[in-house]
Amino acid sequence: MKQTTPRPSFALKGLTAAVLGALAFSAQAAEYEWTFQTSETSGEPQFELKKAWAENVNTMSDGRIEIEILPVNAVVQANQTLDAVESGILQGHLTDPSYFSGRDKAFGMLGNLVGAWGDPLEFLEYMNHGGGEELYNELVNPYGVQLIGAAATGLESFPSKRPIRTVEDLEGLKVRAPEGMVYNIFEKAGAAPVNLPGSEVYTSLEKGVIDAADYTVFSTNHSQGLHSFANYPNYPGFHSLPMVSVSLNKEIWDGLPEDLQAILETSVDKLAYEMVFELKKRDLEAVAEARQDEDIELIDMAPEERAKFRSIAKEEWAEWAEESEMNQKIYDSVVEFLEARNLM
Numbered sequence: 476m477k478q479t480t481p482r483p484s485f486a487l488k489g490l491t492a493a494v495l496g497a498l499a500f501s502a503q504a505a506e507y508e509w510t511f512q513t514s515e516t517s518g519e520p521q522f523e524l525k526k527a528w529a530e531n532v533n534t535m536s537d538g539r540i541e542i543e544i545l546p547v548n549a550v551v552q553a554n555q556t557l558d559a560v561e562s563g564i565l566q567g568h569l570t571d572p573s574y575f576s577g578r579d580k581a582f583g584m585l586g587n588l589v590g591a592w593g594d595p596l597e598f599l600e601y602m603n604h605g606g607g608e609e610l611y612n613e614l615v616n617p618y619g620v621q622l623i624g625a626a627a628t629g630l631e632s633f634p635s636k637r638p639i640r641t642v643e644d645l646e647g648l649k650v651r652a653p654e655g656m657v658y659n660i661f662e663k664a665g666a667a668p669v670n671l672p673g674s675e676v677y678t679s680l681e682k683g684v685i686d687a688a689d690y691t692v693f694s695t696n697h698s699q700g701l702h703s704f705a706n707y708p709n710y711p712g713f714h715s716l717p718m719v720s721v722s723l724n725k726e727i728w729d730g731l732p733e734d735l736q737a738i739l740e741t742s743v744d745k746l747a748y749e750m751v752f753e754l755k756k757r758d759l760e761a762v763a764e765a766r767q768d769e770d771i772e773l774i775d776m777a778p779e780e781r782a783k784f785r786s787i788a789k790e791e792w793a794e795w796a797e798e799s800e801m802n803q804k805i806y807d808s809v810v811e812f813l814e815a816r817n818l819m
Contacts, residue, residue, distance in 0.1 A: 504537070504538035504539065505538060505539060505540065505541040506539045506540070507539065507540045507541070507727075507731075507735075508541045508542075508543075509540070509541070509542050509543070509566035509567055509723070509727070510542070510543045510545060510550070510565055510566055510567075511525075511529070511542055511543070511544055511545070511565065511566065511567040511568055511569055512545045512546075512547070512549055512550055512551065512556050512559070512565050512568050512569075512570070513525050513544060513545065513546060513547060513568070513569045513570060514547050514553050514568075514569070514570040514571055514574065515546060515547055516546050516547055517546040519695075520694075520695075520753065520754065520757060521628065521719075521750065521754070522544070522546060524746065524749060524750050524753060525544050525569050525746070526544045527749075528544075528569075528721075528742060528743070528745075528746040529542035529543070529544045531742050531745065531746075532738065532739065532742045535738045535741070535742055536735060536738050539735065540735065540738075540739075542567075544569075550564060550565060551564065551565070553570065553574050554574040554575060554577065556568040556570055556574070557574075557575045557578065557615075557618055557620065558618075560619070560620050560722060560723070560724050561618050561619035561620055561724070562619075563724060565724075566723060566724050566727060567623075567721070567722055567723040567724065568720070568722055569626075569719055569720070569721050569722075570719070570720055571586050571587065571717045571718060571719065571720070572585055572586030572611075572615075572718060572720045573586035573587045573655065573717065573718075574586075576655050576656075578618075579614065579799070579801070580795055580798060580799065580802060581614050581799065581801040581802050581805060582614070583655050583656050583795075584656070584792070584795060584802055584805045584806070585607065585610065585611050585614065585718065585805055586717060586718050586720070587656070587657070587715055587716065587717045587718065588656075588788075588792065588805075588809060589656050589657045589660050589714055589715055589788050589791075590660060590713075590714055590784055590785045590787070590788025590789070591716075591785070591788070591792075591809055591813065592630070592716040593630075593711075593781065593818065594630070595627040595628070595629045595630065595716060595751045596751065597816075597818070598625075598627050598716055598718070599625065599626075599627060599747055599748075599751070601809065601812050602624075602625040602718070603625075605808065605809075605812040606808050606812075607625065607808070608622055608624070608625060610801075610804060610805055610808060611625070611720070613801070613804075614801055615720075615722065616725060619724060619725050619726065620722050620723070620724065620725055621722060621723050621724070621725040621728040621729075622720060622721070622722050623721045623722060623723055623728075623739050623740060623743050624721050624739075624740055624743030624744060624746075624747065625718055625719065625720060625721070625743075625747065626718075626719035626721060626743065626746050626747035626750050626751075627716060627717070627718055627719060627747065627750065627751060628691075628692060628716070628717055628719060628750065628754060629692050629716065629750075629751055629754045629755055629758065630692075630711045630712040630713075630715070630716050631689065631690065631691055631692055631712045631714070631715040631716065631717070632691075632692060632693035632696055632708050632709060632710045632711070632712045632758075633687060633688070633689065633708060633709035633710075633712050633713065633714065634680070634687060634688055634690070634696050634701045634702060634705035634707075634708045635648070635650075635686060635687035635688075635705050635707045635708065635709065636680070636686045636687065636704065636705050636706070636707065637686060637687075637707060638707045638772065638774055639687070639707065639709055639774060639776070640774055640776065640777075640780070641776075641777075641780050641783075642664055642665075642780055642783045642784050642787070643665070645661065645664045645665050645666040646665040646666070647665065647666070647667055648661075648665075648666040648667065648686050648687055649666075649667050649668075649669055649684070649685045649686045649687070650666045650667070650668050650669065650685060650686065650687040650688065650689060651668075651669055651670075651671045651675075651676055651679060651685045651687070651688040651689060651690065652666075652668040652669070652670065652689045653670060653672075653689070654670045656791060656795065657689055657714065657715060658670060659791050660714075660787060660788045660791045661689070661714075663787050663788075663790060663791060664784065664787050666687075669684065669685050671684075671685070673690060673691070676688045676690050676701065677699055677700065677701060680701060680704040680705050681704050686705075687705060688701070688705065689714060689715055692754055692757075692758055693708065693710050693712075693758040693761055693762060694754065694757035694758045694760065694761040696708065697761040697764070697765060698761070702765060702768075702771050706770050706771045706772065707771075707772050707774055708765070708771070708773055708774070709773075709774050709775070709776055710758070710762060710773050710774070710775065711775065713776045713780075713781050713784055714784065714788075719747075719750065721743045721746065723739070785819065789810075789819070792806050792809075792810075793806065
């Protein structure tokens, strides 16, 4: 693995021999230097959490691992990081596997099985104790990539210009949804999905191109001002909970000593829970602020209506399951997990 001795850019004149010796030791301490790309822009809460994860890895490894965290599109496009990690252009990524659905729909099923999860802790339990991580590595290892561990953002909210209290209320709703499973499920539920990039959500709501949006968590929607136009947000959301895959080039992973593998796995466990609870905290703060606005009405869809939406979603899961052996494995695994916990 590449070893480097960085040269300090500041003047060393006047420093004692002991200080110089300490600098030389710390400069040589990193045995592994990696670059990871994320799926967020610089400054977003999730990006900052991922930077903190890299700093934590450096601390836990006593400086043996240094990771540079880059924002989306810094080296390659968001849907190209899988290839970049395999080829070594990047050493790892922290991203939603759904970006790779064009390579294999199984990435979409594990990355964001729409309607499956009522809570991020359900998803993390599935990944850690329900066979999800093993299935993901079975999927991704042939691409030369190893999952260190899974994290999750939390349930996305659903900003809408009209109240969505029941599944029937989705009928005819022009909802922004990216192409793929979420698009198909909203269509099955009676909505009229529109395929738009996330960058166009704000202007499309403002201009009436769409009535609602599958987009991101409540606090981000609120900070971007979406509720000025879509003042009937569903919170907590009922549809989408994306996975965050924290993955490393498999050749690098296989060459790591066991203690560093354990440190990386433990660090991702910490990131997963920090991400869930930090984003939840931000959501609750934004929800409290929204409740002070008389023009905004928060809607919490009833459990029986959430169950109806999941039933519609399950039809789409089953159709995808028929397309490949891996899709069927994921479908069977998730359904078994949900049924064992009386969640279906």
